[in-house]
Amino acid sequence: MRDVWGRLEETIDELSRVTDIKSAAVVRRDGLVVTHTLPEGVDPKIVAAMTAAIVGTSEMATIQLDQGRFVRAIIESDEGKLLSLGAGDEALLVALVYDDANLGLVLMAMERAARQVETILGGGGGE
Amino acid sequence: MMQAPPRATTPRAKTGIQVLDDRLQGGFPRPSTLLLFSDKPTEKRLFGENFAIQGVKAGETSLYVDFFRAPQLARGELKRFGPSDSARLVLVDATSSQLLLPSRERYHIDDIDSLENIRKTIIAATEAERPARIVVDSMEFLMDRFPKEDVLRLWRELIDAARATGAVICFLFINWTLMERDLEEIRAMSDFVVEFQSSVRGGIIRNSMRISQMASDGIRTNWIPYAFRDLVGLTVYFPRILVTGPFNAGKSTVVKALSEKSISIDRMGTTVAFDYGNVNVTGIEAEIFGTPGQERFEFIFKIFAREVSGVLLVVDANHPDELARAKQMLDLVGPRIPYVILANKSDLAGALAPDEIAHRMGLPPDVTVIPTVATENKGVRDALLILAEMIIGVR
Amino acid sequence: MLADVTRRLQGILAELRRLPAVLGATVARRDGILIAHVLPKTMDPKKIAAMAAAIVGTSEMAVVEMGLGSFNSSIVDTPIGKMISTGAGEEAILVTMVRNEANMGLVLLSVDKAVQSIAAILKTEEVSA
Secondary structure (H helix, E strand, O other): OHHHHHHHHHHHHHHHOOOOEEEEEEEEOOOOEEEEOOOOOOOHHHHHHHHHHHHHHHHHHHHHOOOOOOOEEEEEEOOEEEEEEEOOOOEEEEEEEOOOOOHHHHHHHHHHHHHHHHHHHHHHOOO | OOOOOOOOOOOEEOOOOHHHHHHOOOOEEOOEEEEEEEOOOOOHHHHHHHHHHHHHHOOOOEEEEEOOOOHHHHHHHHHHHOOOOHHHEEEEEOOOOOOOOOOOOOEEOOOOOOHHHHHHHHHHHHHHHOOOEEEEEOHHHHHOOOOHHHHHHHHHHHHHHHHHHOOEEEEEEEOOOOOHHHHHHHHHHOOEEEEEEEEEEOOEEEEEEEEEEOOOOOOEOOOEEEEEEOOOEEEEEEEEEEEEOOOOOOHHHHHHHHOOEEEEEEEOOEEEEEEEEEEEEOOEEEEEEEOOOOHHHOHHHHHHOOOOOEEEEEEEOOOHHHHHHHHHHHHHHOOOOOEEEEEEOOOOOOOOOHHHHHHHOOOOOOOOEEEOEHHHOEOHHHHHHHHHHHHHOOO | OHHHHHHHHHHHHHHHHOOOOEEEEEEEEOOOOEEEEEOOOOOOHHHHHHHHHHHHHHHHHHHHHOOOOOEEEEEEEOOOEEEEEEEOOOOEEEEEEEEOOOOHHHHHHHHHHHHHHHHHHHHHHHHHO
16 A cells, blocks of 8 residues: 555655646545645645545536536646546546646646556555 | 552553543553454554553553564654653563564563473562563564463463562463363453454555453444554544534534534635534544535545545434434435434523434434534534534443 | 626636537635536536535635645546636636647636636626615
8 A cells, every 4th residue: 555655645646746847746536635736725635625625526517518528627727737537437637837838748747646646546446 | 469559649540642542431441451352453452552651641550561573662652652751661682682682671571482481581580570560562473483381371370460469460462273161261351351343444454443342241442443642652543533513503513513624615604615623532532524515415425435434413403494404414424333422502592302303303312412502613623522422332 | 787798708618618628617606605607508507616626715725725825727637628726816716628629728818818808797797886
């Protein structure tokens, strides 16, 4: 289990090093924090709960609107963006990016990280 | 040979986890024998360490027999439980001799291949130090090296030595090889068995423990979820307490009243997503989630009503017409989840009595209904405490 | 008075809907109550209204928690289109569904215009009520 957590940490550290990404987190779909690189002063538990609410609700809205499947949610604000997407059945990936970020590159990095997280959690198994 | 009893400041040995100590009528009786048991390597060491340090914090002497860690390492790790008088923590050093190093501890096992040497050292330390608590970490170390019958004999001798001193002795044990019959025997030698289990889901580990008293009408708890907090030690930890109920019952106010810090996503006087707060009261830690009350937001339950430890169902005691809705919301959370009903706004003139509320909701008579005034933080803590006791298996 | 407001809001939405890129739109109160919509009959506008309120409310708080300034919009990407949720004055939210192949710049301009109109109508209504 320590290995799973270490690998998740590694994935998030690597993602956070992408130029336009300020910080990132892996959270469980029901709103609990798994691991993160969020800065001091930002409560990771609150971010986790909010991400779960945003993604979970967006997924249900996507179904209501007959739009196929949820791919990602992008929250745009004056000083940056909050990106979240699914990382398997159990988890979500969320990242804070700079306002002028190259979204294409960021999303590519996030997709890759999300697949990694999915693999780590899928293959890990319980103790 | 009767020894003078150990210096103990309380009649019972506390675990330091208040709800647990309350359940144990103050703590473990003196003397008693505890078996900290699991089938896999999990968290029993934390409980043993916590128990040893709680004793030291209470002014007692604790004896810690560590077969795995060098004394410096053990002492260093034990500091995680907060500051304590290191002189009262007596270690039996079992590793220095193996590393061919001189021991800095007063008690050291010089021949790890001799069960007799091991026995003599531990008993000498017990008789000389008169500890109130003894932790043996861990018996499978001996089971791996020596014949089973010899180890079981030593086990009994250590129990006798502890009893003579009036101490509480904790044996950590992982079972690799023993058959059920031998496990039965070991359990029979113990007064309390503490079991541990861990589960993992979505990258998060959940640890829980269960305490069973071997006496026939003894205490039996449910699986108690716990967490370790740096410098504090072990706490009972509920990952999710859901606060739900009809619109305007006072759910957000309850979350706010319980929490040190809370947020509420609300618009035009109603919660549109959720409330969230973190509670830390009398040794219970919990994450509290409040749901919206309006029907149009029921989809939120699909997101947050997972792995719910317990429910605080908040109803407006002045609105019996909403009780049916309250019951419906309880069903949204799922069956067999412990809950307590908060009859809120019970300070108003039209408030129904708790038993009237239970009756009108068609609930069994043993359901707990607590009158509360959330805006004045009245009754809310009590409700949470009662819910915690229900989850642990006290009520 | 209320019927007039609804009619005018419906007008704004209909105009938005006329853009080939726009699949549907909804105006909701920030507490999740439906005000007006131009959605296909297969969709439940009340559910959309509530969900949009949850999304916008949470997003606004998330942006504050993370020190990102003020909230502009929430965009949900799907293989077919985007669901854009944005505030429309203090009391309302506009949700617009847009095809993926759309000229986003143009669409967002229209959405912005609609938001201003909606906010103005509701503000007037508020004052005169």
